[in-house]
Amino acid sequence: MSASLIESESRKLLQRLRETLAAAGGGQDRLDSITHHINDSIKTDVCSIYLFRDANTLELCATEGLRPESVHQTRLRLGEGLVGRVAVTGQPINTANAPAEPGFRFMPETGEEVFPSFLGVPIRRVGEKLGVLVVQSRDPRLFSDDEIYGLEVVAMVLAEMAELGAFLGGGSDSLPSRHRFPVMFRGIGAQDGTAEGQVWLHEPRVVVTNPVGDDPDRERARLHEAMAMLRATLDELLTDELLVGGEPADVMKTYRMFANSRSWLKRMEEDIDLGLSAEAAVEKEQSHARARLERAADPYLRDRLHDLDDLSNRLLRILTGQGRDTGAEMPANPILVARTIGPAELLEYGRKLRGVVLEEGSVGSHAAIVARSLAIPLVVHAGRITTEALNGDPILVDGEDGIVHLRPEESVAAAVRDKVAMHAEAQKQYDGLQSLPAAATCGTRIELHMNAGLMADLPSLNGSGAEGVGLFRTELQFLTRTRVPRRGDLALLYRRVLDNAQGKPVVFRTLDIGSDKVLPYMKAQDEPNPAMGWRAIRVGLDKRGVLRMQLQALLRATAGRPLHVMFPFIADPGEFALARQVLSDQVERERQFGHALPSEIRVGAMLETPSLAFAPPAFFRNCDFVSIGGNDLKQFFFAADRENEMVRRRYDTLSVSFLLLLRQIVERCRDAGVPVSFCGEDAGRPVEAVTLAALGLRRLSMRPASIGPVKHLIRRIDLSALTQVVHAGLDDGVDSLRPVVTDWLARNG
Ligand code: PEP
Ligand code: MG
Numbered sequence: 133m134s135a136s137l138i139e140s141e142s143r144k145l146l147q148r149l150r151e152t153l154a155a156a157g158g159g160q161d162r163l164d165s166i167t168h169h170i171n172d173s174i175k176t177d178v179c180s181i182y183l184f185r186d187a188n189t190l191e192l193c194a195t196e197g198l199r200p201e202s203v204h205q206t207r208l209r210l211g212e213g214l215v216g217r218v219a220v221t222g223q224p225i226n227t228a229n230a231p232a233e234p235g236f237r238f239m240p241e242t243g244e245e246v247f248p249s250f251l252g253v254p255i256r257r258v259g260e261k262l263g264v265l266v267v268q269s270r271d272p273r274l275f276s277d278d279e280i281y282g283l284e285v286v287a288m289v290l291a292e293m294a295e296l297g298a299f300l301g302g303g304s305d306s307l308p309s310r311h312r313f314p315v316m317f318r319g320i321g322a323q324d325g326t327a328e329g330q331v332w333l334h335e336p337r338v339v340v341t342n343p344v345g346d347d348p349d350r351e352r353a354r355l356h357e358a359m360a361m362l363r364a365t366l367d368e369l370l371t372d373e374l375l376v377g378g379e380p381a382d383v384m385k386t387y388r389m390f391a392n393s394r395s396w397l398k399r400m401e402e403d404i405d406l407g408l409s410a411e412a413a414v415e416k417e418q419s420h421a422r423a424r425l426e427r428a429a430d431p432y433l434r435d436r437l438h439d440l441d442d443l444s445n446r447l448l449r450i451l452t453g454q455g456r457d458t459g460a461e462m463p464a465n466p467i468l469v470a471r472t473i474g475p476a477e478l479l480e481y482g483r484k485l486r487g488v489v490l491e492e493g494s495v496g497s498h499a500a501i502v503a504r505s506l507a508i509p510l511v512v513h514a515g516r517i518t519t520e521a522l523n524g525d526p527i528l529v530d531g532e533d534g535i536v537h538l539r540p541e542e543s544v545a546a547a548v549r550d551k552v553a554m555h556a557e558a559q560k561q562y563d564g565l566q567s568l569p570a571a572a573t574c575g576t577r578i579e580l581h582m583n584a585g586l587m588a589d590l591p592s593l594n595g596s597g598a599e600g601v602g603l604f605r606t607e608l609q610f611l612t613r614t615r616v617p618r619r620g621d622l623a624l625l626y627r628r629v630l631d632n633a634q635g636k637p638v639v640f641r642t643l644d645i646g647s648d649k650v651l652p653y654m655k656a657q658d659e660p661n662p663a664m665g666w667r668a669i670r671v672g673l674d675k676r677g678v679l680r681m682q683l684q685a686l687l688r689a690t691a692g693r694p695l696h697v698m699f700p701f702i703a704d705p706g707e708f709a710l711a712r713q714v715l716s717d718q719v720e721r722e723r724q725f726g727h728a729l730p731s732e733i734r735v736g737a738m739l740e741t742p743s744l745a746f747a748p749p750a751f752f753r754n755c756d757f758v759s760i761g762g763n764d765l766k767q768f769f770f771a772a773d774r775e776n777e778m779v780r781r782r783y784d785t786l787s788v789s790f791l792l793l794l795r796q797i798v799e800r801c802r803d804a805g806v807p808v809s810f811c812g813e814d815a816g817r818p819v820e821a822v823t824l825a826a827l828g829l830r831r832l833s834m835r836p837a838s839i840g841p842v843k844h845l846i847r848r849i850d851l852s853a854l855t856q857v858v859h860a861g862l863d864d865g866v867d868s869l870r871p872v873v874t875d876w877l878a879r880n881g
Contacts, residue, residue, distance in 0.1 A: 139405050142282045143348070145173040146407030149289050150344040159299035163194035170286060171196050174279065176267040178247055181290065182208070182215050183255070183263035183299070186313075190219055190263060193299070197268065198242040206239055213237035218252040218264045222423040224280050225252045228272045248272040253283050257291035258337075258415060259422035260519040265290060285406045288416040292343035314539045317514040319489070320777060321534035322500040324837075325509035326552045327487035328545070329465030331525040331538070333518065334473055338411075338448045345409035352401055355410040358450040362443065363391050390443050411451045418444035467529055469521045478502045479608075483588065487529035489514045489536050494775055501608065505586045507837055511536050562840025566597035570843040572851035578825050580843060581639075581833040583811060587625065590632035592836035597843065600637035602833020603759065603811040604629065606682065607644055610651055616678065619685045626689030637696055639759070639833075640686055641738065642679060642711075644668045644700040663764075663773065668701030673710055683718045691728035698736035698759055702744055705751035708737045712754075738811075740764035745797050752804030759833070760797060762812020769793060785814045786823055786870040788862055795862065798828040809833060818845040823873050825851055826858040849880060 148169045152162050167179040178197030185191040185207065192198070192206040208216045214225050217235050227233050230250040238246060247268035255263040265287045267275075275283075293299065345351035390396060396417065403413035418441060425437040467487040468478075478488070478499050488503050493512040503510035509531030521527070521538055528537040528548045537544050570578045581602030582592060593601065609617055609625060629638060645651055646667025659665035672679035686697055699711040712735055722729060739745065740761035752758065762785070767774040769790055770783040783790070794810075801808035809831035814820040816838030822845055824832060834842065854876060861872040 138278045138282055141173055142285060143407035145169060145286065146289060146344045147346075148173075149286070149293075153293055153296070153298055153344075160194070162293070162298055164196070166290070167194045167196040170265075170267065170283075174267055174283070176269045178266070178268035180266045180268075181255075181263060182219075182266065183294070184219075184261065190215060192242070193263075195242070197247075202239070202242045206242055208237075211235075213239070214250060215252055215264045215266060218254055218266075219261060222254050222256065222261070222426070224254070224284070225250065226275050226280055227251075228274045230268070245270075249274070251275045251280065251283060253280065253287045254423075255287045255291050255294070256419050256423070257288075257295055258418055258519070259426075259516070262291050262294050281402075282406060285403060285408055285416065288403075288408060288412055288419070289343045291419075292340045292412055292415070295339065296341065312539070314537065314541050314544070315520050317489075317511075317517055317536040317538065319511040319514035319534045319536060320495060321510075321531045322493070322495045322512045323503045323508065323510035323531050325487070325507070325529075325531045326548060326555065327465070327467060327509045327529045327531075328548065328552065329467040329486040329527060329529075330463035331469050331521045331523055331527050332462055332466035332485075333521065333523050334468055334470035334477070335445060335518070336523055338445075338452050340409070340411045340415060340448075340452065342409045343412040344407055345404060345412075348404050348407075351404045351408075351410045351413070354451065355397075355400060355404065355413065358410065358447055359391065359397065361450050362447055365446070366391055390440055396440070411448055414444055414447050414451065418448075463524055467527050469517055469527070471518050473499050478506075479586075482506065483508075487511075487527075487531070489517055489527070489529055491516065491518055495777075495780070501585065501605075504835065505584070505589055505608070507592075507835070559840065562844055565840060565843050565847070566595075568597075568843070568847070570846045572825075572846055572849055574850045574852040576825075576851045577830070578846055578851075579809075579831040580839050581637075581809070581811075581831065582836045582839060583833050584629075584638075584836075587628060587632070589836070590629060593633060593636060596836035596839040598636075598836060598839055600639075601629075601633060602639055602809055602831065604638055604640045605644065606640060606642065610643060610645065616651075616681075619681050619688075622682065622685035623688040626686055630689060630693060637694065639696040639698055639736065641698050641700050642669070642672055642682055646671050663767070663775075669699045669707055669711055670701070672699070673707065673714075676714060679711070679714055680718055683715050684722065687718060687722050687730060688727060690730040692731060694732040694734065695730035696734045696736070696757075698738055698757070700738045700761070701740050701764065702737040703741040704743060705747050705754070708751065708755065739797060740768070742769050742793065745793055745800070749800070749804060752800055752806050755804075755806050757807045757809065758797070758801055760794070760808065760810045760812065760829075762810055762814045765793075765812070766790065766814075784868055784870060785820050786873060787868050788866060791823070791827065791858075791862060791869060794824070794829075795827050802828065807831065816842060818842050819870075819873060819877065822846060822849060822851070822854060822877070823858060823869065826855040828855075845877075849877070853880070 149166060152165050163181055167181060170179040178195065180195040180198055181193050182190040183193045188210045190208045192203055195203060210216055211220045214230060214233055214236055218225050228249050230236055230248055231246060247270055249269045249272050252264050252266045254261065255265055265283060267283065399417050400413040403416050404410060408416065421437050421440045428437060465486045466484060467489060468481060468485050469489050472490055472492040479502055483506055485508050487509040490499065490512045491514055493499050495512065500510060509529045511529055511531055511534050514536050517536065517538065525539050528540050528545060530548065570580045579599050581600045582596055582598035583603040584590065584601045585605035585608045609622065626640065646662060646665060657666055686695060699708060702708045715735060719729060734756040736757040736759055737755050738759050738761045763774055766785060772779040772783055774780060798808060808829065810824050810829050811833035815824065815832040816834030818841050821832055821842045825846065857872060857876050858869060861869045866872065
């Protein structure tokens with residue numbers, strides 16, 4: 133068949149499919165008439181539609197040419213037979229000799245005859261596998277590229293029809309119904325807590341109601357118009373938002389490159405010529421890109437395909453007027469479901485959310501930092517949840533175990549509710565401790581402070597019973613903007629933090645960027661090992677303007693009040709001395725300008741690299757305080773990346789080697805007369821916390837939600853007795869103190 137004949141045949145066929153969609157009747161009738169129209173149009177002997185019954189099973193749902201009795205009886209596992217292979221690989225199979233193909237399976241229940249020529253194409257919609265469309269014929273021949281392309285276009289229309297629910301109901305109850313069954317996702321818990329609510333999609337699915345276009349010229353014009361709008365919005369973004377220092381962000385440049393890509397546009401125009409509407413053409417190419425994305429191993433290529441995916445979504449929103457800001461009302465207990473989300477967007481939702489579930493993201497990502505600050509349960513790497521979930525679906529999130537139940541069965545929901553109730557009960561107990569000191573039965577007092585990073589954290593200062601803020605991470609204000617914040621804005625924010633703290637001490641940590649925390653407006657460094665690269669104080673000392681500006685903001689905010697400031701990631705005494713000098717210079721500058729100064733300035737170093745534990749004694753004497761950043765210290769001590777799931781939990785904080793390092797730090801600080809605290813995540817784990825206290829740490833800083841459980845345990849133990857047990861254990865030759873401490877707690881705690 134010539135290309136133009138195929139075009140007009142294809143358009144005719146698609147029109148018939150559209151009439152089928154519009155006609156009254158049940159899903160089965162529609163499927164039956166579709167197989168008939170396809171056979172008739174392509175002149176094949178068999179046309180069959182297989183749809184997914186569940187994630188692993190394909191079911192023959194309609195056929196013309198095979199035995200009618202086999203409909204809804206013939207089932208294939210994913211990967212089984214040629215049909216199963218098309219479903220797994222997402223690639224068409226075209227053969228003139230089907231029985232000779234690897235994996236061929238003859239299914240006698242479908243008929244006596246073996247049809248040698250076989251063409252199967254996937255039915256899929258934006259990354260979601262829905263089934264397989266197959267044509268077969270007696271005449272052993274290979275289908276042409278144009279015919280394959282044409283069948284893919286038909287499959288796209290079938291996918292849109294399935295999405296619209298066209299194959300449900302009307303006596304076809306045995307058909308698989310999507311988006312109805314419970315699904316469980318096993319992801320990674322990135323913030324503890326359990327939540328029950330309804331799905332709120334960050335990017336709601338766009339529903340294409342008109343997969344078939346009447347008039348290709350009109351559809352082309354619509355596509356061109358939408359492309360022009362897309363380009364205009366990208367240009368606007370480039371000039372307005374991301375133009376920092378005259379340098380457009382690379383990512384936007386790639387976006388624009390795609391938006392101007394001739395080949396992308398050409399493929400969509402070809403789809404339109406075969407009878408698709410503009411939006412169905414965009415989706416068809418997006419599905420292709422997604423399928424390639426899943427197979428791409430090269431991270432650069434994956435990123436580029438992601439960009440194309442994002443652009444396709446923008447284009448679909450323009451064409452359909454759907455998507456974000458559709459006016460849909462957020463449910464009462466929204467649980468945000470997204471492929472990925474930036475910290476700024478997550479902050480915008482703020483405390484309205486009950487939980488967050490991401491398909492991608494990592495435990496150490498910015499979104500995770502924000503979710504932690506907002507204290508909302510977060511699960512990352514939750515399979516393909518954005519294709520399964522619909523707005524308003526009931527959902528349960530267990531941030532502790534990293535499990536998400538979508539449309540859960542009542543029994544599952546009841547079990548999770550029990551867990552929530554147990555937590556609430558424990559929380560009530562902790563609330564009663566709020567105004568009591570964290571004093572052990574022997575009388576030793578431990579100061580419990582909280583970690584914070586947002587204004588929104590400050591209300592927890594009173595609610596949690598924290599004695600102050602032991603670590604205020606200042607990077608979020610930098611991460612969530614499109615340019616370096618101004619000194620005045622920062623000073624205002626820091627002042628509000630102090631006002632809210634009502635006299636309780638707040639330790640501000642200067643900007644800790646680099647590693648995974650990349651500022652959108654800073655030129656990204658292509659570092660082989662960013663956690664050990666140009667980060668934290670290293671950036672501060674090399675880009676002194678930003679450090680000076682931040683210190684000036686802190687000085688202005690604290691005028692007349694005490695200022696506690698610490699520098700992150702100090703690896704040698706020289707860095708601390710330099711940073712301290714920068715601060716002294718700013719104090720002098722403020723004095724010269726006649727600005728009021730803080731009533732007292734205390735300057736600390738964060739001990740996050742093993743090297744600093746071995747610094748000369750003078751270093752410790754020169755610090756006003758030391759704060760152990762256990763998260764980083766541990767990753768460098770064990771050489772185990774804190775964000776790498778394969779090694780993150782491999783080494784234990786209570787291993788004797790790590791505790792010996794901590795004991796040495798505590799002793800060196802004591803000898804130098806300098807106060808030392810611990811502000812890594814481990815401070816918030818009760819067993820770890822009491823062990824740290826037994827090592828001599830008297831100030832721990834943790835997430836606000838951990839203060840209750842830690843205080844509860846401290847108040848029940850004799851710390852002097854545990855101290856003896858811990859020191860004896862450290863000198864005893866065992867590998868780990870975990871069994872020693874937990875046994876002792878079981879007997880005495
Ligand atoms: C740490 O490393 O322990 C720490 C508190 O800093 P951050 O987690 O912000 O790196
Ligand atoms: Mg750190």
